[in-house]
Amino acid sequence: MTEILVQDVAGGDIATGARVIDHPAWPELKNAVEELRGWQSADGSIDFTADRAPSHAAVEATVDRIVTAVERLSPLLPHDTAYHRALVADLRKWADSAFAVPDFLDSLLAFQPAAERIDGLQHLVLFPMYTQNGNPDRNFEAVVLRMVWPEWLAELERTRYDNPLFCGITFEDFTAGYDTNSAVLFPETIAVRQAPERFTWGGIFCDREAARFRRVTEEAVRVLGLELPADIQDMIGDQERCEQAFVLWDMVHDRTHSHGDLPFDPFMIKQRQPFWMYGLEELRCDLTAFKEAVKLDAEGNRHGRDVQYAVLFDRMFRFPVTGDRVRNYDGLGGQLLFAYLHKHDVVRWTDNTLQIDWDRAPQVTNQLCAEIEKLYRDGIDRPKLVHWFAAYDLVSTYLAPHPGSRWAKGPDALDLTQPPRKLVDDVLPDEFPLSMFYEALAKKLKNVIASTKGITAETADRTAA
Template sequence: MTAFPAVLFDEAHSEAWTIRREVAESMNPAHPDDNSYAEAAGALRRLGHTVRAHTEGPITPAVLDGCDVFVVAHPSAGRWERTTGVGSPVFSAEEIDALEAYVAGGGGLIVLAEHEQEKYGSNLGELLARFGVTVEHTTVQDPGNCHNTVATWVLGVPTAQAVTAQAVTGPGGVAQDLLAEVGRACFYRAGTLGAPAEASVLFTTSGAADPAGAPLVAAVRRGRGRVVVLADSDLFGDDSIRDYDHEKLWGNLVTWAARVPEASGAARASRPEVAEEFGRLKAAVERLRPLQAKDGSVTGDHDEAVACISEIVDGVARLAPHFPHDAEYLDAVMKDFRAWVAAGLGKPDFLDSLNLFHPDAQRIDGLEHLVVFPMYTQNGNPDRNVEAVWIRVVWPDWLAELEAGGYDNPMFVPITFVDFTSGYDTNSAVLFPETVVVRQTPPRFTWGGIFCDREAARFRRVSEAAAATLKLELPPDAARLLASQDLAQDTFVLWDLVHDRTHSHGDLPFDPFMIKQRMPYWLYSLEELRCDLTAYGEAVKLEAAGVPHARYVQYAILFDRLFRFPITGERVRNYDGLGGQLLFAYLHRQGIVRWTDNRLTIDWSRVADGVADLRGEVEKLYRDGIDRSKRAHWLAAHELVATYVEPDPASVWKQGVQALPAEQKAMVDAVLPDEFPLSMFYEALRRKLTEVVESTRGIRA
């Protein structure tokens, strides 16, 4: 099971379609498009799916093993269609049993039937009967609702059933909209379907068609698996897939039908002997913790602290051979611990070992590091305690190629947890060198680690709960993102890569790392949001360039910003929360996000434009800020945010420059702790999801 589905296209039962273009050209030299699904296969590959053909032999459990979606596209006797010429259009009883068991076990099945189905000499009826679906022997005609005035090229009518309470539901109760961004589809010489009561009928014939109001596409769940049946196979052929919204419909159906990813992605300890030794190291670190003061110095039992540090040093020494690439650094760590003891256990100083730790120089996928420092953990433990963290680098080839090909970010090190001490049993999801206790700050820091596994896990948990609470129906690919830890981790790695580098790119009227400066907190809100809006825009470009993870980055930015950020943390200068509030308010003002009838809806086709428009406003603020004074820029930034997010009625800043003190420090002091309070929408959402958000503390993948 991988993050992206594996699709197997049957070509061993005399099918009239093939995903191999050269075979289609052999089948139909004059018009290969009429027998080719090569474009359909290419569309799936652009989504990240792997696609291959089953070209010979019966369908068996072994053939289906490792396959997430199995596609059967119009098997036919050679009398009626040009076919692959391989096998019989009749499935054996054993093959039908295998497919039924495959679906029951979680597999996905896509079946494309035809008009006048019974004449083709196949037994699709027997196969589909296992799932309660029938194909009626007819040819739909609809002269008033057709393509190119051809009465048998009927335009299907999308049904409300796909986007109501009857929408097909995924893991965790999240509803899916199989017609997301799909409005029109043409069925060329179609039959009709008989569907069971529990099926979701996605398209029907029109009320004026013959037959009228009959199902054309149905989605059915059986056991743990999913089945989609269409009454026409031409709409996804090479000569038709770009008509109307066919390509989007095809991607939605295959992605929805695909086997739901199993929980995985955790960087589990694969070396038992290392795990056992790390457990002893952890125990020594935890015994030292209560003996340390906030600055890391030892104020408790001195002899006990020395004993704990001796155990820590011995533990590092025993673990060091398992991390040979960190040998010089780990040797320096042990020296720093001994020097700390010799100096009387005052404030620790680990500058020498920090200067030798360079994970940025070893970005190798799967490489593990042992990290031991006195440090605070951002958004976690504020005290400078000793922490031990066992990490694993995430650096897949596709990411390395992107970083080398225009998204340079030499300091960025994506990592996952293998194990950690209690300073990371918190909300912290980063490992930064500036958190380590040192005698003096190095001239520059060369790396920053971000735990993509924790980011992904908490994103999935909160987003799924928010979607269920708000009754938001998700496109199938968005639902898959919430279901797959592996996919979410890779998504966050790409998001972080682009976001992180954006801080030093663009029209910057100030130091982008202004969190260290004394400024109104909405300036940092806008900076973080600017980086995310930029990452979203870059993801749109990367999706068009064929990077499959880029589509998921767009969902991740949207959902994390809208659902998790505003309701996470205290309402005291919550800059990330405010960025999410601004994005929601802007999209809501534009009608892209709607909260109506206690249900959230999103116009998915307009989100990218809405994000781009807001990005344009923020970038104009930045560009104009280069020519403004600091005070003027602060006021302009407040005005931009206040245009969409209502400030507190007691805000002095809301009253304008005439109400503000002239002195800069006093201006900052006039900022309310919660200058831009949560809206009633977010107050209600926060109450409902408080326990979910709290449950992500210390979350492991």
């Protein structure tokens, strides 16, 4: 990367090619943000009437420290100048509001990382926000990240998988809300006075995904006695190769939410639906990425085979046994994939050893994708409730419902005079419990999954706790 010398606000020359986290202002910013987080309520405001509440002067001093640090670091990142100016203005407005519920819409609109996707480009991001699978409160988070946009990926996006909003990213450093299981940076998580008319970017940390995948897969392979093809064994040992697989998987997955024979709101964010509908949508997007990876592999693209096994192993080994069992739609998708492959004799659990028919795995996985795509296509002509039941039938063909389920008993067991959204109340929190296989696997993988909290590329090869 070419280094361009610019003048630091605090004095002295700095280089725009230097790592942000190596500048002395970064730990100052990080420490100030951590201090501020401890004073915030769940909505991001500061309650000065609470026990042990800080004084206005103390909060103002901390915000001043944050502003100073941002202004010192911003010259390292000339592409983020407009955003950092808006950020400082939003911090000042928040202080003028006596630290009420924060509104960072102006700085959110100024932050446009997808407009300049350059491999290795750094960004310093600071927002009041919740972190998915991390902190549910809208506390301030500071993150330094890098864009992952190699030329081969850019070419695929230009010619095949158009996704102008997608940003593959990796961590440099972060505050406490990202020392969690969160692997995304999404604009909809940020505290604003009103949602923008449209979101213009979305970021996924492929380094965390790859590191987590490697650690959990290595342990699952060991526990299950699975013999891997040599090239896949090599992939699991290679952090950079796994990152490349995940960034391609993520790009195709993300665009699939708006491609295909879909209902008007494919991810069902704006309407209340049974959680298996979310599970099928996420699995459809993953299996579409798998299907495209099979095509790329056949064309000689070296990332195609890696994506296939990243999807299979992450979905089968990590997803079903990660998180709690309450409406765990990602876990459900993983259970469904394993059960489908098992019933079609692609995976076998025999003599306490897992065996996979590597030759048939692509064909049968694509077959499940086709079944879900047919469900969606047929659903266009169905009423909502009929579509929900058809989806339930698909899932329950391969996964046993809870014996106490009303939905499993069919329409006659439900009060159909109620609107469909009310019938969601009759869905059990764990409508499709884990099989005996997964109950046992969950116990064996519990510690290694816990060890991936906050994992990054730098910690990927450390021994699991």
